[in-house]
Amino acid sequence: xxxxxxxxxxxxxxxxxxxxxxxxxxxxxxxxxxxxxxxxxxxxxxxxxxxxxxxxxxx
Numbered sequence: 091x092x093x094x095x096x097x098x099x100x101x102x103x104x105x106x107x108x109x110x111x112x113x114x115x116x117x118x119x120x121x122x123x124x125x126x127x128x129x130x131x132x133x134x135x136x137x138x139x140x141x142x143x144x145x146x147x148x149x
Contacts, residue, residue, distance in 0.1 A: 117130045124137040133139065138146030 118127045119130045120126070121128050121134040121137060121139070122142075123139045124134060126134060126136040128134045128136070133145045135146075136148075138144055138148040
């Protein structure tokens with residue numbers, strides 16, 4: 091059997107160990123066609139264009 095921990099790990103020590111596990115804010119940029127904010131490297135949900143081309147049909 092493997093050895094067991096002798097004492098409970100404090101929450102601060104546990105948090106220091108897990109400080110790289112976090113959510114990052116989504117990067118947004120302005121669409122050059124309709125000037126709405128959209129996630130980067132994604133087709134604009136408002137006008138349907140990406141990199142100057144129409145990729146989603148918006149009527």
